[in-house]
Amino acid sequence: MAQRVAVSDGGNKKTSRVRVAVRLRPYMSIPDEKDEGPCVRGLDSQNLEIINWRNATETVKYHFDVFHGEQTTQQEVFLTSVKPILPHILNGQNASVFAYGPTGAGKTHTMLGSAKEPGVIPRAVREVFNLVKAKDEGEEWDYKIGMSYLEIYNEKVLDLLSPNSQDLPIREDKDKNILIPGLTHTIITSFLDFDKHFVPATLNRTTASTKLNQRSSRSHAILLIKVVRTRRVPPQRQQTGKLYLVDLAGSEDNRRTGNQGIRLKESGAINLSLFTLSKVVDSLNSGSAVRVPYRDSKLTRLLQDSLGGSAHSVMITNIAPEYKYYFDTFSALNFAAKSKLIVNKPFTRETVAVPVLPVKRAREEHEATGSGTEPQKKRQKEEKKDEQDGSSPSAHYHSLSEPSVMDRLIALEKLMMGCQDKDRLSVLKDVAQSRKEIQELKEKQREFESKAKLFSQLAGEKSMSKQEPSFKNNIAPLQRKQTNASKPNKQQAVVQPLQVSRLQPLQQPAVVKKQSVCVKKKEKKLSNLVESPEGKENMQENAWESQLDTSLLEQSRQKILHILNSGCLKELKALQQIGDKKAKLILGWREIHGHFTKLEDLIKVEGMTEKRFSSFMKANIVSAMGN
Numbered sequence: 001m002a003q004r005v006a007v008s009d010g011g012n013k014k015t016s017r018v019r020v021a022v023r024l025r026p027y028m029s030i031p032d033e034k035d036e037g038p039c040v041r042g043l044d045s046q047n048l049e050i051i052n053w054r055n056a057t058e059t060v061k062y063h064f065d066v067f068h069g070e071q072t073t074q075q076e077v078f079l080t081s082v083k084p085i086l087p088h089i090l091n092g093q094n095a096s097v098f099a100y101g102p103t104g105a106g107k108t109h110t111m112l113g114s115a116k117e118p119g120v121i122p123r124a125v126r127e128v129f130n131l132v133k134a135k136d137e138g139e140e141w142d143y144k145i146g147m148s149y150l151e152i153y154n155e156k157v158l159d160l161l162s163p164n165s166q167d168l169p170i171r172e173d174k175d176k177n178i179l180i181p182g183l184t185h186t187i188i189t190s191f192l193d194f195d196k197h198f199v200p201a202t203l204n205r206t207t208a209s210t211k212l213n214q215r216s217s218r219s220h221a222i223l224l225i226k227v228v229r230t231r232r233v234p235p236q237r238q239q240t241g242k243l244y245l246v247d248l249a250g251s252e253d254n255r256r257t258g259n260q261g262i263r264l265k266e267s268g269a270i271n272l273s274l275f276t277l278s279k280v281v282d283s284l285n286s287g288s289a290v291r292v293p294y295r296d297s298k299l300t301r302l303l304q305d306s307l308g309g310s311a312h313s314v315m316i317t318n319i320a321p322e323y324k325y326y327f328d329t330f331s332a333l334n335f336a337a338k339s340k341l342i343v344n345k346p347f348t349r350e351t352v353a354v355p356v357l358p359v360k361r362a363r364e365e366h367e368a369t370g371s372g373t374e375p376q377k378k379r380q381k382e383e384k385k386d387e388q389d390g391s392s393p394s395a396h397y398h399s400l401s402e403p404s405v406m407d408r409l410i411a412l413e414k415l416m417m418g419c420q421d422k423d424r425l426s427v428l429k430d431v432a433q434s435r436k437e438i439q440e441l442k443e444k445q446r447e448f449e450s451k452a453k454l455f456s457q458l459a460g461e462k463s464m465s466k467q468e469p470s471f472k473n474n475i476a477p478l479q480r481k482q483t484n485a486s487k488p489n490k491q492q493a494v495v496q497p498l499q500v501s502r503l504q505p506l507q508q509p510a511v512v513k514k515q516s517v518c519v520k521k522k523e524k525k526l527s528n529l530v531e532s533p534e535g536k537e538n539m540q541e542n543a544w545e546s547q548l549d550t551s552l553l554e555q556s557r558q559k560i561l562h563i564l565n566s567g568c569l570k571e572l573k574a575l576q577q578i579g580d581k582k583a584k585l586i587l588g589w590r591e592i593h594g595h596f597t598k599l600e601d602l603i604k605v606e607g608m609t610e611k612r613f614s615s616f617m618k619a620n621i622v623s624a625m626g627n
């Protein structure tokens, strides 16, 4: 029904870039925490700098469309970053404002604000009413304003205007308009009318306390304001403009939030959708030939019109100045810097004469009651229950020099190398290269050391009883053997790596050959069993693995784990059954969650089912043993 018309913007086919603003919230010192001062500060209305994690005497500088410093008022944010795009929605175009950033950095403050300091949402809605009012009567258009309000919680689309709603589907019509059948759409006639619906609906939003924010938004909230204008005289042309106001859930590092139980699950969903958002940004930046993965998360599917689509978009990246947010701030700034490159192509949506706009749409068809439905009350109940086994109260603090943080920064830096910002690229290239080399040397050293351990374990085992039971998990044999080889004198520790590196090529092929036969013999049985229910599958996997030499198996597992944790894209792709896409997903997972602590963590990577994991393990263990 709706058609794109290229002419209704006065023939203006100009593209519109996503404007990126960064807002720094005021420093908040917490009584029991070390007060180290800010790690980031503004330079002027467009530039800011953050301490360089590689060298604390240096800073890294960023340039954005707008920088809002700590003293910036809610009104200034609105006037500079939001107000200019609002007139477009009266002309049948889309506009969107979304707040992005780490948890606790001020997204909700920016979007919602408080009664004393109202944020973008109340100000924008008021302005839309003002704009409609100010329109010339003689213009012969009638305007109607409507609202919908939803949240994406754990990848479910829930109607905040109808709190008992269930997961709603997202559809796209033939003209690529995103639709949510069943979502409440309410006509509003004034700002007061809006407030009447909006305030109670906001209380339906899922929030909870985390270590970083007393009242943390656990969902992405999207307010849609729709302006439909209809020509009074026939033919009754109708144009629809949509304004999306989005308060994203915070990007989180669970090592700092202390999330567990349901908080951790929520966090997984939040990080997944934000990760997809960053993939969408990457794809848009890399050119039109690439498939933009909008469909990989509900958030990006809904924001399809707002990013690289037809909207005038503003992204307000909220950041916090405290040191404990350093990694999140650094990530958020890099994400924002990438988003700056996106170019939207605004167009007007126009339909032919639909005289009556329904006040409230019909609820979703009955068949949509399928999997994953979850009414609000049940959700809250579930939350309460899980919160009981939730987070410990102690505050986590990670210094910048801590290895895990360093590893993640290095990983992030590597990812940044893939983005198209040439300035950053050239600055980082040399540093990244030398860091990579050092890292590789360290890894090699670690590899030698673990080989040495294994060798001494092997030697120790020969003298042990053959009655030793086969191991039950990948940690057990090492622990067991560690006690055996736990008191080598220092001389041995130095000599062993050399011995292992010489002896292995001679020993391994013979053992591997024997084991390949074992694997082959078992293969048919195994492939049947991979299909079997979970428990059985695990049992059978152990059965398969227990046919192999435990130390060699462990060695192979460590090798694979090592590649998963420190392999570059090429090295990951060299693994069996890992293609380009999966390798990138693994890199992405590492960037968000840090290291894989065990191989089984691989199942948490998008698209890696237990079955795939099992077959991945078989292929790679056999391959690693053959090397």
Ligand SMILES: Nc1ncnc2c1ncn2[C@@H]1O[C@H](COP(=O)(O)OP(=O)(O)OP(=O)(O)O)[C@@H](O)[C@H]1O
Pocket (backbone or CB within 6 Å): 024, 025, 026, 070, 101, 102, 103, 104, 105, 106, 107, 108, 109, 110, 213, 215, 216, 217, 218, 248, 249, 250, 251, 318
């Ligand atoms: N510009 C600001 N001025 C004053 N206080 C602020 C500002 N920005 C944020 N705050 C305060 O900081 C705290 C955290 O902010 P807020 O809840 O908006 O963070 P958030 O990014 O939405 O977090 P989450 O993702 O966890 O929901 C709140 O108490 C808020 O009032």
